[in-house]
Amino acid sequence: MYKDFFGFVEEPFSIVPSSKYLFLSARHREALSHLQIGLNSGGGFAMLTGEVGTGKTTVSKAMLANLEGNWVSGLILNPTFSEVELLEAICDEFSLSYTQPSSLKQLSQAIYHYLLENHKKGIQTLLLIDEAQHLSAQVLEQLRLLTNLETDSRKLLKVLLVGQPELQHKLQTIELRQLAQRITGRYHLLPLVEKDIADYIGFRLRVAGGREDIFSDRSVQFIASQSQGIPRLINLICDKALYYAMLSQQQTVDRNLAKKACHDVLAYQAPTANKAQVSTHSSHSYHWFSPALLSLAIAGATYLGLTSWHQWQQLQTQFNEQQAHTQQLQQQMADKQSIANQQQQHFAQLIEQSRSPMGAMQALYHLWGFDASIVDSDCEYGTTPPFHCFQSKASLSAIVASNRPVVITLYEDAQPYFAILQGVTKDRVTLLLAGERVQLPVTWLDQHWKGQFRYLWYSEILETIKSDSRGEQVQILDKLLAKALNAAPLDTFTFNDELKKRVSTFQAWQGLDADGIAGNKTLRQLDRLTSDNAPKLLSATTQASAPSAASDHKENQ
Secondary structure (H helix, E strand, O other): OOHHHHOOOOOOOOOOOOHHHOOOOHHHHHHHHHHHHHHHOOOOEEEEEEOOOOOHHHHHHHHHHOOOOOEEEEEEOOOOOOHHHHHHHHHHHOOOOOOOOOOHHHHHHHHHHHHHHHHHOOOEEEEEEOOHHHOOHHHHHHHHHHOOOEOOOOEOEEEEEEEOOHHHHHHOOHHHHHHHHOEEEEEEEOOOOHHHHHHHHHHHHHHOOOOOOOEOHHHHHHHHHHHOOOHHHHHHHHHHHHHHHHHOOOOOEOHHHHHHHHHHHHOOOOOOHHHHHHHHHHOOOOOOOOHHHHHHHHHHHHHHOOOOHHHHHHHHHHHHHHHHHHHHHHHHHHHHHHHHHHHHHHHHHHHHOOOOHHHHHHHHHHHHOOOOOOOOOOOOOOOOOOEEEEEEEOOHHHHHHHOOOEEEEEEEOOEEEEEEEEEEOOOEEEEEEOOEEEEEEHHHHHHHEEEEEEEEEEOOOOOOEOOOOEOHHHHHHHHHHHHHHOOOOOOOOEOOHHHHHHHHHHHHHOOOOOOOOEOHHHHHHHHHHHOOOOOOOOOHHHHOOOOOOHHHHHHHO
């Protein structure tokens, strides 16, 4: 339709999945990291949930694409199976032969034999099940039984369940509590934020061979608000908006065209869970009728001679309903207190599992996309290049300015434990504690953290670069400085006067001693400003609301 009008190679907003259009936002990368950590641990299950169209399949495909060579994977879609049909589907996916009709025992043994053979070859087996909310309790239990085959350290079958939020509710039932306890990595994928939406639209336009500025800023803002950040809806709206732009012979999609496209697309969409919840809560009200008011009503009715038996029954009914409502509220309060107590106990368990700084550093390596040994995760003895560990004390605002996840030392009853500070907003922090995300007030952090932190930085330069240094390390430094200073590289293998001047300029800019020697402090700052692969602490939308750090940042470099 509009492909030729805008000069696209192909239509950029097709809802048919394509690896060319794989866009991983910060939330998608975070989900990917959680699932990788969960599947690489000793447990048998990981779980990814999210509303329809939020990108669960995108994350799943990215994870499958990033599996190492010692992994073999199978994918099951739309699993509306019985127990026997599920096992047959698994056998089909891994090309295992079986007789028909076959029993659960025969199919299970075929799968067990396959898993043992893979284990002997050093191969880890992964089964990914999409739309897992459709699995019955009996089929989920059969999956759990399949994961019973294990060594001393790990399960021979890893299972990733991908589904809508109903999957979470299903696993909260008593009959599936054993399965729920085996899920070692779980993540609920939220919609994209506005900054990610702008990047997402621009990315798809660029891949399709078009201009990235076809959508105006105001049109992107409107699409973001109406789509609620759901990628599939964004695709449908943008596709319709480009069609209307072509009909109007406009080379840019403005807010009016975006508004028209949103109206057309969303008119046929069911409300999201968030909207439904808001509607439900807004329409629900509580009517209070106190005993004192009842007494006054009875007294008034008696005085007026209107206390007939029928009127008395009405008043009594109202009083009984009020008492029942009060009891219901009291029960709700008790239930909330019970949940709060359970959450507090769970948090205490997470703390006990987080006493090792090496364990937290291993999780930090995972955020970088690497598996690290305990030795490499021990900052006291040093990491293995090109990774380096830096330990110091700083304020929260200084860490925010660095924009890197860090391992922080927390204290409970004067006893230290370790967590990854993964996100910060104006009034809340997000911690990764024993593999689980926990959100807490900033005021809580002030009470439990004394400023101690450690973080990873990356540099292929393994020595101090100074006058008369030569070789490939000098060339790497030259390229990094050019990128940081937005200048052309000098293309030199010798640390000459011009390169030394650039080092001094960079150091002065960053508030370091301008001695012209590229040591650890200078290399750390270069990594912070030039690294494209490092995990980020904050998204662009939260940076604006996070504490300012201009004065604290320099002294901690």
